[in-house]
Amino acid sequence: MSEKRLNQAIETLKESGVRITPQRHAVLEYLLNSMVHPTADEIYKALEGKFPNMSVATVYNNLKVLREVGLVRELTYGDSSSRFDCNTSDHYHTICNNCGKIVDFHYPPLNEVEALAEQVTGFDVSHHRLEVYGTCPDCQKVGTKKH
Numbered sequence: 001m002s003e004k005r006l007n008q009a010i011e012t013l014k015e016s017g018v019r020i021t022p023q024r025h026a027v028l029e030y031l032l033n034s035m036v037h038p039t040a041d042e043i044y045k046a047l048e049g050k051f052p053n054m055s056v057a058t059v060y061n062n063l064k065v066l067r068e069v070g071l072v073r074e075l076t077y078g079d080s081s082s083r084f085d086c087n088t089s090d091h092y093h094t095i096c097n098n099c100g101k102i103v104d105f106h107y108p109p110l111n112e113v114e115a116l117a118e119q120v121t122g123f124d125v126s127h128h129r130l131e132v133y134g135t136c137p138d139c140q141k142v143g144t145k146k147h
């Protein structure tokens, strides 16, 4: 991970007047280091050794703050298991059916789809999400070992 991204993110927090607590710093650093789109629970488990007094609620609160200043994107999946993405540039996701891993890939944003949707439905379209599902390389390996 580039120190630069962390420093930039911290600058953004400072400019937004957000207090940088050690926990907030750790949550941000963890997100920037991990490209796996963790859940709040996973972040909590990864950091609880370092911050024994921290609760899952604290992690959630910190994620909310980071989301509000635009450093983190929340990906909801219709259940309680939101995942958090610190890659806020335009990108799409592939999701493993087996382990739930999310991997980024880049593709030119499908602006024409948004335009068509606006035309057809009369919606004022804000954004779209595209997710491609399948079996990740790790799970494919496990699958072939079994046979």
Ligand SMILES: [Zn+2]
Residues within 6 Å of the ligand: 096, 097, 098, 099, 100, 101, 135, 136, 137, 138, 139
């Ligand atoms: Zn998998």
Ligand SMILES: [Zn+2]
Residues within 6 Å of the ligand: 037, 085, 087, 091, 092, 093, 103, 104
């Ligand atoms: Zn992503």
